[in-house]
Amino acid sequence: MKILFLNAFYPPHIGGGAEVVLRQLAEGLQRRGCDVAVLATGPDAGLQQQVQQNVRVYRAGLHNLYWHYTQQRPGRLARMGWHLLDRYNQRMRRYVRAVLALERPDIVVSNNLTGWSISAWDEISAAGVPIVQVLHDLYLLCPKDTMFNHGKVCTQQCGQCRFMRIRHAGASAQVAAVIGVSRFVLERVASHGYFPHASRYVVHNRSEANAEQRAPAARPVNQPLRFGYIGTLSENKGVAWLIEQFQALAIDARLEIAGRGKLDYEARLKALADPGKVTFHGYRKADDFMREIDVLVVPSLWDEPFGLVAVEACANHVPVIATQRGGLPEIIQDNLNGLLCSPHEPHSLAIAMLWLYLDADLRERLGRQARASVEPLLDRERMLDEYQSILRKTLQGKSIRHEPEPADHCPTPSVASARDR
Template sequence: MKILFLNAFYAPHIGGGAEVILRRLVEGLQRRGCKVVILATGPEAGLHLQIQDGVPVYRAGLENGYWHYTQQRPPRLARLVWHYRDRYNAGMRRYVREVIAREKPDIVVGNNLTGWSISTWDEVSAAGLPIVQVLHDLYLLCPKDTMYNHGKSCQRQCGLCSALRLGHAAASAQVSAVIGVSRFVLERLVDQGYFARARQHVVHNCTPANPAQDDTPKKRSNFPLRFGYIGTLSENKGVGWLIEQFQRLGIDARLDIAGRGKLDYEAELKAMADPAKVSFLGYCDTDRFMRSIDVLVVPSRWAEPFGLVAVEGCANHLPVIATNMGGLPEIIRDEFNGLLCSPDDPDSLGTAMLWLYIDGALRQKLASQARASVLPMLDMERMLDQYQAILRETLQGTRTHHEPEPADHPATPRLEPVGIRQADAADAGRRLAAAD
């Protein structure tokens, strides 16, 4: 089986958890004997091939106003034009066509389509290849991927997003199988009429277990207590909300913030933070950061499709405070491995932090149960089994004639895919630019 993976970015360009998971998936399937090829956007015009850790990686120059892998926020008009063209970027089809002609894959796995647009579905279908679409975000409902606007998570598509996604649901009928990284994200898209003909699956993202994490949680003897956040620094991630709530508590504790964001927003956050209480660490190694804190906070104000960082926190024996939105409740169980709060009740975040600051016994109890609660999500081989089974099933289902299945990993057991509901299952332009 030869698989072409298509995504907005590929390492070393990491836009978020999707790129982390994709690299682990690609390298894992390659170890199992599958032939894998990557197609991602890149900073240079044209199509460029490099071999990266034994994997052919094609990078295509984005046929749009700018490459979206940047910490600089482009002007509003530039963002408007970018999103408008990204409705259906026909200019990107030629890269898909060229890579398919060169590599001759058996199946194509789409991931984040930002920059590529759904034009890729048409090109892959024109080549007669089956498509498996993995849902890491809400791009198919919202040009900004997040369905977050004016400080709140959108409960439904606004008129502008509906207009910019007109015809997308119908186009998704070309997809043979769809994989949601959470039940939440799959159901959100299916409820909007997407993937009516596709077999539907849920495969939670996994992170490899670090042997050093196997130890029982250790009590830190040094104080003050340390709360931590690691991830993208953006409004929808709730970083500003976290800083505000933490500083209002007036407790003997520290808040460490790791990660990067748009430079203008980073400056806003640093301006509101008390440097005696809040530290901005920039990029950090995740495991090392987790070992330096006592409580992980995931204060997402948007409906996070999954939340891999919450899994990583639990794997490191940390109690996790998270919002009860999106896919996070599929990881964090209230008062079992963490505490849940709600952006609809802003003080609930501060209350959760105060509770864990005061109640050391509860903090220790949640920490002691955290790792065991996410063990299935630490099993990379299990995730690879699930993906491989779905790919084989999809490929077999789209062959017009029976062919022997490729023996790319004979020792791998055939598993039934993890499924969900498989059987029953210009003024406007200014508003978009202002919202972005």
């Protein structure tokens, strides 16, 4: 089976959990004997090719106002213009066409379409190749992919999002199969009329966290309790809410924050935090960070599509406080491996932190139960089995009728090779 994966980024460019899981899939299926290639956007003009861990990786220079893998936040007008072009980016089709001609895949697994736009679907369909779409976020409903605005979750599409996505549900009719990384994200997108002819599946992301199954280290005696956050530093992730709630507690504890975000927002968070109580660590590897905290907090204000960091914490025997948003309740079960709180009850986060601070027995019990509760989500081979099964079924059973957009007449770009790294 020849497989082409399409995504916004590919490591070393990591925007979130989608890139981590995509690398596991690409390298894992290559080891299993599939012929795998990846197409992602990259920082350089033209089409570049390299080989990473025996996987052929193509990177296409983005035809838009800027490349979206950046910590610098562009101005509002630039962001608006970027999203307007991303409604249907005709110029990115030529890269898809070039790689399809080079690779001649049996099937394309489309992931995050940010930067590519749904024009990629039309180019793939024009080549007669079936499409499997993996939903990692809400991009197909919202240009920002979060459905979160002005500090609140959008219960429905606003007028701007409806305009930006006016053709998308119809275009999704050419997708043969759709995979949600959670039940929540699949049902949320499908409820807007997407994927009317597609077979539907849920395949939870898997983590390789704490592969050696190391037991948690004993907590230092007479040391402050260590709450932790790891992930993107952004408003929808609820980091400011976490800092405020933590600092309102008169307890002997510290808050450790790992991750990066847009530089202006990072500066706002650091101005909000008391350096005597809160430490910012920048990028950290998940396993290393989990061994240095006692409780992980996932304070998402938006509907988190899944929440791989919660799995990684449980794998390391760390209990989790998480919000009842999106796919997080598919991982964290109240009083089994953590506690659930709600942004609709602002003080519920502080209450959960205080509860685990005061009740050491509860904290230790949740930690003991945590790894077993996510054991199926630590089995990467099971995830590869599920994806292979879906791809085989799609190839065997799907014949898609479509009316793709006509291909543009731009010349097909040449490919520049890079050394294996």
